[in-house]
Amino acid sequence: MKNLKNQSNKLPYIIFGILSLFSISLIFNNNLWFDESYTLSLIQHNFSKIIEILKTDMHPPLYFLSLKVFCMIFGYSIHITKVFSVLGYIATLSLGLTVIKKHFDNTTSIIYMLTVGAVPMSLYFSVQQRSYQWCIFFVTLSFIEALLFIENHKIHHCVIFVIASLFSAYNHLYALLAVGIIFAFVNIYIILKDRKLLKAIIISYIAMVAGYSPWIIPLLNQTKSAAGNFWLKGVEPLSLIVFASGIIVSALILAKKDNRKLPIIFAIISILSVQIIGLFVTIFIRPFYIARYCNEVLGIFALLVAFGTKNIKVKAKKVICICLSILSIGCVVVTGIFEYNPSMKNFFNRFDKVTSSSDTFIYSDSAFGIMSYYYPKNTHICTYYESWFSAFDNVQYINKKKIKSKINSSDTVWFVKNTLTKTPMYLKENYKLKSVDTFKCDFNTFQVYSVQKK
Structure with missing residues (x-):
């Protein structure tokens, strides 16, 4: 019996070690997409410039500032930035x-x-050079400490709850929404069920507002800007699928009477409310929500599953653990195939043989992020502009009508675009475009053309 107990105690550490290695195994590649190239370019600036640029974007600054510090210590590279997410x-x-x-x-x-290991896209976000993974951590910690505070009444849980919530809010707007929902639930619960904690939660609100006050004005400006100029054009079908899946899982868990308790109800409200608000805004006001934004509550979802299976039979738990283990293995295989897609590497190996540092690149979409990272010494010309593009120091933004004046007949010129983007008429009318290569990056495929004047 003692040996069985020791094995049982060791099992969480074994699972932790294996799942950690799964994520670590995915960092050894140089693939990146536009958002990641933005991260890599942004952190090359000094701290004040990073904050200045982010004020014109839709991101709070904590992740980027933390990543810059991390890179100042360990070096600036794709691998190091992936390690930070891992x-x-x-x-x-x-x-x-x-x-x-x-x-x-x-x-x-x-x-x-x-x-956590079995949820599709979990490992994908574990190596993304974006804030999502750290959002998941801080939002999950915020939820756990909020739950422990209202159950145990211990002040240190409340303190950690506030700190984790602040860190969440300074990482992503949807993480801010998630902890806002957690705060709202705690507030309502305390008013209805346990007013002895009212003083502590009021102090917590004051601390939260005070701590976030430096970013409130930038947040309002960002929200105003996004209301008229956010890139999303409609409701993403995947966000509806994820929402429907969340409802089904919640319904299955609540079908068992023993599960209708505080931790599970708290988790379900925290998970579904983020999606309901995001979808409501997207459908009735302005497209502003996609499925990946709900990843901030991935850790809470994992807790919901764990809480929801607590009262089932041991054999059923074993079956669930085996199924989750198989899914985790499947996730690392699929994510590994995705992350180690050789398309970009093979393309650059071919393209390096036909290009030089004197060549000029033209863009009409976000393809400039990738190419300007891999060819920093070249001339990069983009025909549209957003204020946060100032993160890219080596990209020029000019009116499409002025492109002719920027290109000499002796120049070697390349036009690179996402295959989902239409080729602009000003290029078709004034230049001969010859398709020379393609490459895949993340979920996108890019076409490379040689450009010659007619």
């Missing part, structure tokens, strides 16, 4: 070994970690 993934898993294992039990810890 650390966020490992931190999310570690919640299962620490606070979840301590305050709940081994089984909850195991199912939580396996669910």
Whole structure:
């Protein structure tokens, strides 16, 4: 019996180690897409310039400032920036070994970690050079500490709750929404069920507002700007599928009477409310929500699954753990194939033989982010402009009518575009475009043309 107990105690650590290695195994490639190239370009600026640029974008500054510090210590490269995201993934898993294992039990810890590993796109975001993975960690920690605070009444949980919420809010707008919903739930619960905690939660609100006050005006300006100029054009079908899946899982868990308790109801409200608000705004006001934004509550979803399976039979738990393990393995295989897609590497190996540092590149879409990163010494000309493009120091933004004056007949010129983007008429009318190559990057395919004057 003692040996069985020791094996059971070791199992969460084994799962943690394996899932961490899954994520680490995905960093050894140089593939990146536009948003990641934006991150890599942005952190080359000094701290004040980063904040200045982000004020014109839709991102709070914490992730980018933290990443810059990390790169100042360990170096600026794609691999290092991926490592920073992997650390966020490992931190999310570690919640299962620490606070979840301590305050709940081994089984909850195991199912939580396996669910984190099994959710589609989880490993994908673990190596993205974006804020999502650290958002997942801080939002999950915020939820756990809020739950422990209203259950245990201990002030240190409230303090950690506020700190984690602030860190979430300074990482992403939808992380801010997530912790706002968590705060609202805690507030309503305390007013209705436990007014002894009212003083503590009021102080928490004051601390949260005070801590976030430096970014409130930029947030309002960003929201105003996004209301008229956000890139999304309609409702993303995947966001509806994810929302429907969340409702189905929630309904299955609530179908068992023993599951109609505070932790599960709290988790369901936290998960679905983010999606309901995002979809409501997108459908009735302005497209502003896509499926990846709900990843901020991925850790809470993992806890929901863990809480929801707590009262089922041991055999059923074993089956669920086996299924989650198989899904985790499937996720690392699929993500590995995706991350190690050789298309970009093969393209650059071919393209390096026909281009030189004196060549000029023209763009009419976000293809400039990728090419300007890989060919920093070349001339890069983009025919449209957003204020946050100032992150890219080596890209010129000019009116399409002035392109002729920028190109000499002796120049070697390339036009690169996403295959989903139409070739602009000003190029068709004034230049001969010859398709020379294509490459795939993330979920996009890009076409490369040679450009010659007619």
